[in-house]
Amino acid sequence: MSGVPLEKPGRAADASQPAIAVRNLHKSFGHNEVLKGIDFFVDPGQVVCVIGPSGSGKSTLLRCVNRLEEPTSGEVLIEGIDICDPETDLDDVRSRIGMVFQQFNLFPHLSVLKNLTLAQRTVRGRGKEEAVQVARANLAKVGLSDKESAYPAHLSGGQQQRVAIARALSMDPDMMLFDEPTSALDPELVGDVLSVMKDLAAEGMTMMVVTHEMGFAREVGDKLVFMDGGVVVEEGVPAEVLSNPQHERTQAFLSKVL
């Protein structure tokens, strides 16, 4: 299993607080209750994978973590900070949570380099030179140094997703959220993205990954959470949950996808 270090080098994360703590989270869209009381934790340096059938609420849970969705009730704490507290500077908290979307969501009107520098400059207040330097370092990390002047439309899906990861990393986030990052990719492009994510995990990045990639969950994840019908049905060490699921809903789901 992955020997993930608990402390990240060079970052003063408060190790006594969970990176993400979700308590009794409810979320309804109209009369449709999508999350029915979720308790969910990610410790600093941990990689937590969330699996489950479509409509299980796993993406909604992830989107509540940086409040792209407004929780109906319950508590979401990021490094101990309540993100629903009106006193909280939500933009500041968000800038420390990298997010990677299923549909990449790169800014199509900006070059790759500008995609990576825009938020650094407007949010982090970095000068142009520093922002470009950080951007280039992160592009190199995802293996796309030669694409900095390309526009997103000229990149393959896998390249776009790696740029999206580099964009999130350029903010020097404390943690990363991945919302089905490989689901929109052609099968032959999935590997490149997963290997970038593996490298990140190996560096000790705190990660919450909603995914259908069971291989990734088994190999890289420290914890696997299975959701169905808006509740956490089962969670544990990935290899154990995957090979010996305790709950019959988990068994039924895994028998279909494995």
Next chain:
Amino acid sequence: MKRTTKRRLVVWGVNLGVLAAVVAALLLIDWSAFRANFWSPDGVAGGDSNWGDLITIGAVNTVKYTAIAFAGGLAFAVVLSLMRLSPIATLRWLATAYVEFFRGLPALLVILFMGFGLPIAIGWNPPGGVVGAGLLALIMVASAYMAETLRAGIQAVPKGQTEAARSLGMGATSTTFRVVLPQAFRIVIPPLTNEFVLLIKDTALLSVIGSTFTGRELTTVARDFTSSGVSAGTATSLVQAALLYLVITIPLTQLVAWQERRQRKATR
């Protein structure tokens, strides 16, 4: 008969018919009378021809007024469109009322109101004189249309773009101005060009409120030449003005079409 043969015959039939009609018209027209009324020699050539004033006063002012009305209208339209999409109901309601109001009125009426009604009613001295008041009217009307165009453009930008920007910690304002609006503008370039061309033509409405001699736009200059000058009593100056309008509008629509193609190549 094969279908392609039949189709070819129909096409040729149509072509021949059109050609026959054109030839007949050319033969039947009384060319000297036609020329005297629409292309009077004194009006179109020589040192005293209409071209001088038509171009240096009329066309120049038309372009100037259009630019002012478009820039003003667009700036106001950005505000209006953002108000229409605001989470604050009062702002939405205000913008909707404004847009519905000015889209429902003839531009000519608004120009007359601003040019003659308002200055007298409230003792207002419009900047730039009566023409200034007329331009303000054009801005008010144009912004209502452009606001709707822009709103559609903003709504056409995928929600994921806003989410990506916000998830990076960007605030609502920088998300709007750095991420959403640049993409919205790109989407609405074709309909905005349309607004621009409509506006060029709407500046002709300013001819109803009068202006200084050198402040006249193209249609006013042309109209004045129908009753005075070397081609008075003929429609020559109107034909000349028509040509000048086309010289302005056609390159413009072509330029934007070209830009659009180039941009699509770059970003898609």
